[in-house]
Amino acid sequence: MPTDALTPATTSPGTFATLVIIALLAHYFIERWLLNRHLAHVAAHRDAVPAPFDASIPLADHQRAADYTLAKGQLGKIEAAVGLIVTALILFGGLSRLWTLTAPLADMPVLREVALLALFSAITGLIGIPFSYYSTFHIEEKFGFNKTTRATFWADLVKGTLLSAALMLPLAALVFWLMRSAGSLWWLYAWLVFIGFQLLMLAIYPTFIAPIFNKFSPLDAGDTRSAIEALLKRADFTSNGLFVMDGSKRSAHGNAYFTGFGRAKRIVFFDTLLERLSTSEIVAVLAHELGHFKRKHIVKRIVFIALASLAFMAALAWVLPQPWLYSSFGFPTDTGAASPGVALLLFSLALPPLLFWVAPLASAYSRKHEFEADSYAAEVASRDDLIAALTKLYKDNANTLTPDPIYSAYHHSHPPAMIRIAHLQQG
Template identity: 45%
Template sequence: MTAIALVIFAAIILSGFLSVYLDLRQAAAVRAHRSRVPRAFDATVTLEEHQRAADYTLARTKLTVIETIYDADLAIVWLAFLLRPVFNFVAAHIPAGLTRSVATIVLVTAISYLLTLPFSIYKTFRLEAQFGFNRTTPAMFALDQVKAAALQLVLGVPLLYGLFALLHALPNLWWIFAWAALMIIMVAMIVIYPAFIAPLFNKFTPMADGPMKAGIETLLAKCGFESNGLFVMDASKRSAHGNAYFSGFGRAKRIVFFDTLLEKHTNDEILSVLAHELGHYKFGHVVQKIGESAVLALIVFAVLHWAFAAGTLPAAFHLPNDPSLVLMIVMTAIGPFSSLLAPLTNFLSRRAEFQADAFAKSMVGSAPMISALTKLTRDNLATLTPDRLYTLFNYSHPPVPERIAHLQG
């Protein structure tokens, strides 16, 4: 086994160990505080609700540990044993060329999906159902999987053909053009997704006239925000979790509320949640996020350029030098290394959340936002006592106790 193969295998194993270690710390922290509600929430969260949230967190963490170990083992098995027979099978039926490379990736992706599908089924129909969140039927779940797979084929296959065509046509500059094309597609998808893709999975109904809509329109005018409409999404047909978001650019921006959110919150709380989302818009967080993604994508493409140019990466795993195998090896290896960037990306994300909270406070006051955060935490069974090191690597949003403390400050 070559040195580069050893480094990649070691990275996969160490990343798995780190994830499991953090999960065990999280479980220990939640378990240690299960018997008492944090003092700041004595008046708003009952001991029964607190313990139920702890049990939900512990159940999810246990599943995550198992899934992490399984994924790490599966990544090693793919690199050491499975990629070669899959590639040989494709090569026996498709001549060398772009189609062979694309078909190899499609087949590997399909097999990987089937190997990890049991976790999705268990999480949806056992874990989420056990705590009263799941509302998805087996038929709906299956249809969602078919739609998602079809979308991946429709969108992914042309992109793969384009990538490999660029690689052959411009061996030295392909990665710059591929990166630029990905950025254009990413921005385009922000506009296309809410109008054409999201409706394939959920129904979006314009918000009915009434005090709620009037209050929202007043807040939008106060913030100088123009949208393409207010919509209510039928999230309740799949889950009891609540949320809200806005999407799109320019006049294509739309604001979406989960029906589960509207069912459980007061008008003032809904306005505070919206004000928070508008804060992201006011501070340019969407553009910042795109910028972060662009930098990370450029690094990935630079690594791919090196891997394709070197021509020796597949040989490190005793594999043929096919572009599809180079791509699969790099994408498998990048996951463990990118996990080390999680504290940085989460820091940037949490800073944005604090800024959005501060904006909501300036627009509607702190009390509605604090009440909304408390309800969301309670209704979604989010733990109030996470482990600090765990949150560093796994929380893109600040823990709710920290957010409330900032709002009260």
């Protein structure tokens, strides 16, 4: 069947461009409405600690959490507005101008496409730096969370940029080459490369990538380690070690997490977390993280990413020869034939605004996993200790106890504090 026969009548250049503009604006204004609701709700409940926490969280800490949320929200408004403008400028003319700048590389098409990706990434990365800097050295500093020096901030930025370039640009070059050289099933081969890359990153992240940014030390012998090892034995879980990360080098926030894949799994505790929680509370937090493994959440997320990326590649293969994709954004209609990498970039930029409505579904699915992990933790550890640990973390990390319900349903991957604690109490 001819390609044109597959092209919907509604996908003329003007129609598709209009659809993307409408989606961009709808996404922005819906997000702005949600954020305004959230900030108003937090401000309205600033002067009273919710009943489940009134005996454990002082009013001053509750007000600090509200002010922290409001400060981040105001910055978020500016960042969202800038993001809308930047995305529109890049899509509607900016990317085509960057493509023109790479014309001296026309005899090396894959290299030219990689150069376009590098230019795009550099511009968007530079635009994000002021927001990250202000968040770190003004908001986080004001509320007592920032421990990062300016030297560390810039060093992390340089290391992160170089690492991303070293990993992503060769991967992009391989995908661009496959798009050009692997025939009609290039999208399947590119997908296999992407999945292989993701699994490789899961395997090497703990031992090769994470130590570039943080120091990891084995958890010292003692009561805490013994209690954790007893939990792991009860749960029949093996890992490649228990480690403490120097999170306090950058932030006063605390956390714990699993990293790695297969035999490379590690259990990592922020040093700040170990300082704040009792041994039994640490065990309860770890039990929650174990719940994600025991309830197959990690595998389910990997499968979801695999299926979503496969759908993306298949859709990209369909859209690749469609002239409206290119003419909508200032490129010649035959761009896809000679420069398929441009199609990947354009499609990657145009698709998220069209799919923003998926966010609340993903959030709901994630919250379901959190409830399941909490239930598992209550089975193998102490329900009361988990509640106590979560309460301390809410207080110490200045997490608001009173998010707007609609905003939270749309955005939050974890259940709101009151709902989560009530779920644990009902058991």
